[in-house]
Amino acid sequence: MRMAFFDQDRIVAPPGWSRWLIPPAALSVHLAIGQAYAWSVFKKPLEATMLTDSDHPGTLSALPFQLGMVMLGVSAALFGRQVERRGPRWAMAVSSTFFVSGLLVASVGVAADQYWLVVAGYGFVGGIGLGIGYISPVTTLIKWFPDRPGLATGIAIMGFGGGALIASPLTTQLLQKFDAVVGTGPNAVAPDRDGIAKTFLVLGCAYAVFMVMSYSLIRVPPPGWKPAGWEPGPERALVTRNNVSAKNAVKTPQFWLLWVVLCFNVTAGIGILERAAPIYRDFFPGEGGSPAELAAAAAGFVAILSLSNSLGRILWSSASDVLGRRNMYRIYLGVGCLLYAYILTTTNDNKALFIVACMLILSFYGAGFATVPAYLRDLFGTYQVGAIHGRLLTAWSVAGVLGPIIVNNIADNRINGGATGPDVYTPAFAIVIGLLVVAFVCNELIRPVDPKWHEPTEQPVPVPANASGEKAIA
Amino acid sequence: MSTESSETATAPPGMDPKLRPLAVLAWLWVLVPFGYGIYKLLEKINDLF
Numbered sequence: 001m002r003m004a005f006f007d008q009d010r011i012v013a014p015p016g017w018s019r020w021l022i023p024p025a026a027l028s029v030h031l032a033i034g035q036a037y038a039w040s041v042f043k044k045p046l047e048a049t050m051l052t053d054s055d056h057p058g059t060l061s062a063l064p065f066q067l068g069m070v071m072l073g074v075s076a077a078l079f080g081r082q083v084e085r086r087g088p089r090w091a092m093a094v095s096s097t098f099f100v101s102g103l104l105v106a107s108v109g110v111a112a113d114q115y116w117l118v119v120a121g122y123g124f125v126g127g128i129g130l131g132i133g134y135i136s137p138v139t140t141l142i143k144w145f146p147d148r149p150g151l152a153t154g155i156a157i158m159g160f161g162g163g164a165l166i167a168s169p170l171t172t173q174l175l176q177k178f179d180a181v182v183g184t185g186p187n188a189v190a191p192d193r194d195g196i197a198k199t200f201l202v203l204g205c206a207y208a209v210f211m212v213m214s215y216s217l218i219r220v221p222p223p224g225w226k227p228a229g230w231e232p233g234p235e236r237a238l239v240t241r242n243n244v245s246a247k248n249a250v251k252t253p254q255f256w257l258l259w260v261v262l263c264f265n266v267t268a269g270i271g272i273l274e275r276a277a278p279i280y281r282d283f284f285p286g287e288g289g290s291p292a293e294l295a296a297a298a299a300g301f302v303a304i305l306s307l308s309n310s311l312g313r314i315l316w317s318s319a320s321d322v323l324g325r326r327n328m329y330r331i332y333l334g335v336g337c338l339l340y341a342y343i344l345t346t347t348n349d350n351k352a353l354f355i356v357a358c359m360l361i362l363s364f365y366g367a368g369f370a371t372v373p374a375y376l377r378d379l380f381g382t383y384q385v386g387a388i389h390g391r392l393l394t395a396w397s398v399a400g401v402l403g404p405i406i407v408n409n410i411a412d413n414r415i416n417g418g419a420t421g422p423d424v425y426t427p428a429f430a431i432v433i434g435l436l437v438v439a440f441v442c443n444e445l446i447r448p449v450d451p452k453w454h455e456p457t458e459q460p461v462p463v464p465a466n467a468s469g470e471k472a473i474a
Numbered sequence: 475m476s477t478e479s480s481e482t483a484t485a486p487p488g489m490d491p492k493l494r495p496l497a498v499l500a501w502l503w504v505l506v507p508f509g510y511g512i513y514k515l516l517e518k519i520n521d522l523f
Contacts, residue, residue, distance in 0.1 A: 016490025024500035165511030296521035303518035
């Protein structure tokens with residue numbers, strides 16, 4: 001009988017398949033959905049065309065992105081078990097469908113001058129694609145790379161950071177091509193709204209093609225597969241050989257301690273990322289000889305932070321395979337705390353050290369995302385690690401709201417109160433230090449999961465047939 | 475979830491040579507756009523210094 005394309009039997013790797021074909025499949029999803037971090041390129045064109053009558057254009061233009069981040073966490077939590085049950089090919093195809101549809105609906109919304117459709121399309125529909133796509137390769141990568149889960153998930157999640165590196169200049173070029181950029185100066189004209197619609201359309205079509213590689217290439221290892229010559233190492237306290245279901249994981253204190261760790265680590269990174277360019281201009285207002293040079297330097301600062309974000313995901317997460325997950329989070333949170341304290345106390349005394357400190361903070365931000373799937377695997381096993389990861393990502397949704405509130409609202413109030421320069425950020429950064437201390441303590445409190453939550457070891461597991469139709473040995 | 479070591483599907487060393495073109499295509503598929511992004515990023519970083 002012919003098997004359906006999404007049947008898990010179709011994606012059991014045949015003999016001779018290399019596990020190094022899996023990271024490109026994962027990257028085909030993450031490099032695409034990472035486009036979300038490049039949303040800000042659309043803000044000014046949308047404000048200049050569709051939001052001209054609004055009193056809060058900045059707030060409204062951020063809405064599609066914010067809704068997208070909320071839907072990322074919600075959909076990852078809601079559909080995590082479906083992703084585990086139906087497999088990565090189904091998940092990647094569904095992610096592609098929703099993500100691309102979100103861009104196309106946004107295109108229609110812009111063309112029809114219906115902003116609510118842009119929010120609903122990009123934010124709600126596209127956000128579902130973000131969440132399912134984000135967790136789609138995690139369990140599969142950990143199964144293929146039991147010897148180095150940090151490296152494997154680090155490669156994929158680096159892709160999410162890398163997605164913005166691609167989408168940001170690409171979107172800018174498309175907006176320029178379609179006459180949709182915001183001009184400056186006394187003779188500037190409003191950009192063409194149709195040009196924005198065309199940009200969304202082209203991006204949607206391009207990503208639809210790009211993501212085909214993901215669900216075409218992905219394979220799962222045969223049951224019981226392990227890398228040649230590899231044996232599980234000696235037992236370590238925080239690396240379980242048992243499994244915990246997603247339903248039980250959320251009942252453990254370990255899950256909620258890690259939730260706080262992720263939430264506050266992300267908040268700390270967003271503390272700088274969300275407002276990177278203004279922070280640079282406030283700390284170094286005399287930079288360069290002209291406003292244009294200062295703006296270019298600030299854009300360069302944003303760029304170097306993006307690079308740090310991406311590199312941190314692969315480098316620190318890979319290091320966690322050697323040093324252990326809890327130790328790495330001690331670095332992310334503890335050293336992160338010290339770096340914020342350094343910035344708070346020395347402010348703009350030394351530009352090079354300021355930049356290095358910000359780069360490290362952003363590298364820890366990215367690393368926190370990339371290392372957490374491996375940490376979950378260590379605590380809860382591989383059984384439903386993708387679903388558990390999905391539920392944990394609600395921490396990101398909360399941080400996505402909390403971070404900007406802490407930094408933007410407090411900074412704006414300080415500015416309204418007359419503060420200038422680095423002083424604008426003193427209370428916000430002090431709050432972030434407090435959050436990092438709390439997260440550090442939570443990480444220290446993480447212990448092995450109580451055996452009462454472990455799945456029975458002789459639990460029968462559905463065994464897919466291999467290519468010849470014979471049942472594989474479980 | 476347990477496996478018997480005698481029946482464990484341990485990976486044989488090396489990829490099937492017929493898959494090599496696919497591997498090259500797959501990695502180029504993702505590395506070329508990623509390289510474009512890094513290149514554009516490095517252009518901007520230049521303005522910082």
